[in-house]
Amino acid sequence: MAYHPKDFVLALLALRPGLVANIDFEVSDHGDGPVISRWERADVAQPTVAEIEAVDSAVLLQSQARFVARDMLAQLTPDDYARIHAAIATSAALGLLWSALLGQGEAPISVGSDRFRQGWAGIASALGNDRAHAIAAAIGIPV
Structure with a gap:
């Protein structure tokens, strides 16, 4: 993965x-690629082009992916549910994360959050990597 000029502002x-x-700043592109055309923050150092181009913008985009819990829950089969509950019985931490997922409602869940990564690791362990990846693909999240 690497930096992409279309993600200049994100980087x-x-x-x-x-x-x-x-x-705080403006970016312009006159055909030679994006550049910082105005920088208003004297208290914050303006990043160099080299710094910006060193950012892996593809990873940033992945970490910003979001989904709604109901979309993931809709992908679960009765077998998935049974496996998750069996795993919860042996892990209080996974039980708390599962409860948080159920209580999330319509608020989006960030794939880049620590809570999601912990919960996803528990779900992937309970369901197996192939099933977890199938669910992730179905709801459009990178894992």
Whole structure:
């Protein structure tokens, strides 16, 4: 994976979290690729082109993927459910994460969050990697 010029602003924001595009800085592209055309934050160092191009924007995009719990739950079979509950019986941590998933409602879940990664590892362990990857593919999340 690597940096892609279309993700210039994403890479810049990853390097300087908290900045706001079109307020703290502006980007323009006159055919030679994107460049920072205005930088308003004297208190924050403007990143160099080399710094920006070193960002793996594909990984950033993956970490920003989101899904709604109901979409994942809809993919589960009765066998999946039984396997998950068997795993919960041996892991209080997985039980707490499963409860949080059920209580998530319509709020989006970020694939890049620590809580998701922990929960996904538990679900993948309970269901097996092939089944977990099939569910991830069905709801459009990279794992």
